[in-house]
Amino acid sequence: MTHQIIPILCNEKHMANYAYLITADNSPNTIIIDAAEANPILAELEQRHLTPTHILTTHHHFDHVEGNIALKEKYNCEIIAPEKEFNKIPGATLAVKEGDILNINGLEIEVIEAPGHTLGHVLYYLPKELKLFTGDVLFNLCVGGLFEGTPSQMFTSLQKIKSLPDTTEIFPGHEYTRSCLPKDFATTPQAKAYINKMLAREQGLFAPATLQEEKEFNPYLKANTLSEFIEQE
Numbered sequence: 563m564t565h566q567i568i569p570i571l572c573n574e575k576h577m578a579n580y581a582y583l584i585t586a587d588n589s590p591n592t593i594i595i596d597a598a599e600a601n602p603i604l605a606e607l608e609q610r611h612l613t614p615t616h617i618l619t620t621h622h623h624f625d626h627v628e629g630n631i632a633l634k635e636k637y638n639c640e641i642i643a644p645e646k647e648f649n650k651i652p653g654a655t656l657a658v659k660e661g662d663i664l665n666i667n668g669l670e671i672e673v674i675e676a677p678g679h680t681l682g683h684v685l686y687y688l689p690k691e692l693k694l695f696t697g698d699v700l701f702n703l704c705v706g707g708l709f710e711g712t713p714s715q716m717f718t719s720l721q722k723i724k725s726l727p728d729t730t731e732i733f734p735g736h737e738y739t740r741s742c743l744p745k746d747f748a749t750t751p752q753a754k755a756y757i758n759k760m761l762a763r764e765q766g767l768f769a770p771a772t773l774q775e776e777k778e779f780n781p782y783l784k785a786n787t788l789s790e791f792i793e794q795e
Contacts, residue, residue, distance in 0.1 A: 565669060565691060570606050571737065571766055572599035577625045578737045582695065583612065584669065591615045591667050594639075595686060595695045596735055597629030604633070614639045616666050620697025621683040622650035623709075626735060630654075644675070646682030658684065676723070678716030679706035685723070692727055694773070697735040699723070702760065702771050703742035705782045706735075717791045724783060728774035737763055744781070753779065 568583040579598035583606065585591075592612040596619060597603060607614065614637050619627055621644065630641055630652040643651035645659040658664070660675040674685040679698040686695040698706035699719055708716060739760040747753055756779060762769035777783050785791040 567693065567733065567768065567770075568606065568610075569733070569763070569766065569768060570602050572602050572629075573625055579625050580733065580735055580737060581629070582733055583607070583610075583614075584667075585610075585612060586668055589667065593618060593666055593669070594629075594633065595733070596620055596626040596697065597633050598626055598735075600629035600632035603629050604636070613637060617641045617653075618664075618671070618686050618695070619643045619651050619654070620685065620695065620699075620735060621680045622647040623680065623698065626697065627652050644682040644684040646675075647680065660684075674722055676719035678711040678719045679709055681710045681715075683711075683719075687726070687730075692730045693733065693770075694723065694726065694730050695733045695735075696723070700732060700776065700780075700783075701734045701736060701742060702732070702739040702776070703744070703747075703780050704738060705780075713792050713795070714788055717785070717788050720783060720791075723773070724777065726773060728772065728777065730773040731770040732773060732776055733770055739763065744779075747779070 564587045566585045570581045572579040572581050581598045581603050582595040584593040590613045592614050594614050594617045597617050634653045640655045641653045642656045643654035645657040648654050648657040658673045662673040664671040672687040676683050676685050676699045759769040781794045
């Protein structure tokens with residue numbers, strides 16, 4: 563079975579969020595990762611004649627859950643949420659924790675706890691497809707702010723990500739690449755392909771960076787020790 567990932571830009575004027583649809587060939591059923599805003603997600607679902615069966619939430623911040631209730635009311639979909647933030651997630655129906663394996667619509671999805679941005683933040687990893695949904699832990703060229711956790715927690719969470727295969731594709735919760743560009747990055751010859759992916763994403767196209775690219779260019783992933791990580795703050 564072949565699956566397709568469809569990025570949806572939400573809250574474009576303010577937060578530049580991503581929601582993602584994961585669809586399977588020849589099936590109307592779809593999974594939503596982080597229902598950031600109802601209207602653009604509903605428009606995409608209706609245009610593609612898709613029906614969401616599950617919403618997978620990475621963390622409780624409002625810009626990742628605003629669409630939960632409207633989508634649940636329309637489609638009666640299950641809302642999966644981090645166990646440690648379950649009571650903060652609107653409409654949550656199933657709690658998940660580190661090591662849980664979800665089997666949804668023909669997909670195996672592994673739950674990875676990754677505190678730092680929030681204390682209960684989780685990642686969703688598709689080990690067979692090598693896709694990782696990082697919410698607000700890892701962005702392209704940067705990381706999420708420490709709203710609740712400590713530098714040590716965030717550093718440890720990033721080490722979990724770094725242990726995955728280099729060919730893993732990264733799907734963050736925001737399109738912040740341009741604001742995270744290091745000085746002179748655009749003129750670095752080896753960064754051309756990475757920049758082209760950024761430009762494509764800004765147009766709403768599918769162009770994920772790989773973990774190998776993030777290891778090469780993201781200063782927070784290049785840090786090998788906690789002290790080096792803290793120096794990037």
